Amino acid sequence: MNSTLKLGTRRSLMAMTQSGLVADALTARTGRPVELVGVTTEGDVSKAQLAQIGGTGVFVNGLRERLLAGEIDFAVHSLKDLPTGPAEGIALAAVPERDDPRDALCGPAKLADLRPGARVGTGSPRRVAQLRALRHDLDVVPIRGNADTRLRKVTDGEVDAVVLAYAGLNRIGRLEAVSEIFEPDQMLPAPGQGALAVECRADREDLIELLATLDHAPTRAVVTAERTLLGTLEAGCSAPVGAYASWEEQIVHLTGVVVGYDGERQIRLSVSGPSDDSERLGRDLALRMLAEGADQLMGESTS
Numbered sequence: 001m002n003s004t005l006k007l008g009t010r011r012s013l014m015a016m017t018q019s020g021l022v023a024d025a026l027t028a029r030t031g032r033p034v035e036l037v038g039v040t041t042e043g044d045v046s047k048a049q050l051a052q053i054g055g056t057g058v059f060v061n062g063l064r065e066r067l068l069a070g071e072i073d074f075a076v077h078s079l080k081d082l083p084t085g086p087a088e089g090i091a092l093a094a095v096p097e098r099d100d101p102r103d104a105l106c107g108p109a110k111l112a113d114l115r116p117g118a119r120v121g122t123g124s125p126r127r128v129a130q131l132r133a134l135r136h137d138l139d140v141v142p143i144r145g146n147a148d149t150r151l152r153k154v155t156d157g158e159v160d161a162v163v164l165a166y167a168g169l170n171r172i173g174r175l176e177a178v179s180e181i182f183e184p185d186q187m188l189p190a191p192g193q194g195a196l197a198v199e200c201r202a203d204r205e206d207l208i209e210l211l212a213t214l215d216h217a218p219t220r221a222v223v224t225a226e227r228t229l230l231g232t233l234e235a236g237c238s239a240p241v242g243a244y245a246s247w248e249e250q251i252v253h254l255t256g257v258v259v260g261y262d263g264e265r266q267i268r269l270s271v272s273g274p275s276d277d278s279e280r281l282g283r284d285l286a287l288r289m290l291a292e293g294a295d296q297l298m299g300e301s302t303s
């Protein structure tokens with residue numbers, strides 16, 4: 001059968017762009033035509049701060065419901081928006097090759113050149129804490145909205161700069177706004193940042209096989225290490241947890257950080273090991289971080 005596959009996607013420019021890339025790649029590799037189906041999720045309509053509407057999963061659940069209902073065949077998410085727990089009846093059919101995982105400062109100047117007390121906008125406790133660790137004097141202010149909305153707050157003068165994922169800025173064609181890209185030793189990205197997740201129903205074996213052509217094994221190994229770290233810490237996307245793993249000749253190098261909200265205290269540890277055991281790497285590193293007091297630091301920042 002060569003019927004057209006329905007790819008469910010959020011309607012934002014970023015989501016449509018990344019879904020379009022996955023659709024084209026699948027058609028190129030398998031010859032199957034793919035049609036994009038726009039879906040509105042709770043995360044797109046709620047005006048509440050993300051942390052207050054339960055954080056994890058708001059962008060993902062609406063698409064998963066449509067998968068389970070059989071209205072769409074597969075869905076593409078930003079992997080960092082995916083909750084770490086298992087989803088009943090859903091398969092992670094592919095993790096395509098990752099884009100740049102780093103965070104980027106967007107504004108008129110590099111971090112060191114912003115005026116004393118400059119206002120930097122971000123809604124992510126992970127970015128807040130690491131920004132404060134880099135420059136204590138900054139006035140870090142909570143903002144939300146999609147990347148375009150956040151960039152507009154800089155041009156409107158509401159904030160001096162914002163921090164966004166480089167991969168997302170690339171997908172929406174806004175790299176010209178970037179003044180500095182943070183290396184992982186300055187700011188560890190969110191687990192899975194820059195990577196995509198391709199999901200379908202767990203009972204669609206034919207489709208799982210087809211979508212597997214999009215999978216990139218080294219990316220799957222590194223994001224598995226990062227996400228297992230996050231899951232074992234029992235932290236969500238609203239926790240001040242950063243993780244980044246790289247892959248080199250079957251070896252995964254994983255670094256994780258938990259930062260107190262003031263940015264002053266942090267627990268930062270690394271581990272390396274075989275990529276076919278990346279889940280164990282993530283778990284072991286999380287347990288070592290917990291032994292050093294990670295849960296206490298995380299608890300302080302959410303209160």
Ligand SMILES: NCc1[nH]cc(CCC(=O)O)c1CC(=O)O
Pocket residue numbers: 078079080081147163164165166167168169192193194195196
């Ligand atoms: N939380 C929203 C979100 N989910 C994925 C990305 C960026 C793209 C990616 O990380 O793959 C963003 C925006 C941002 O953090 O700047």
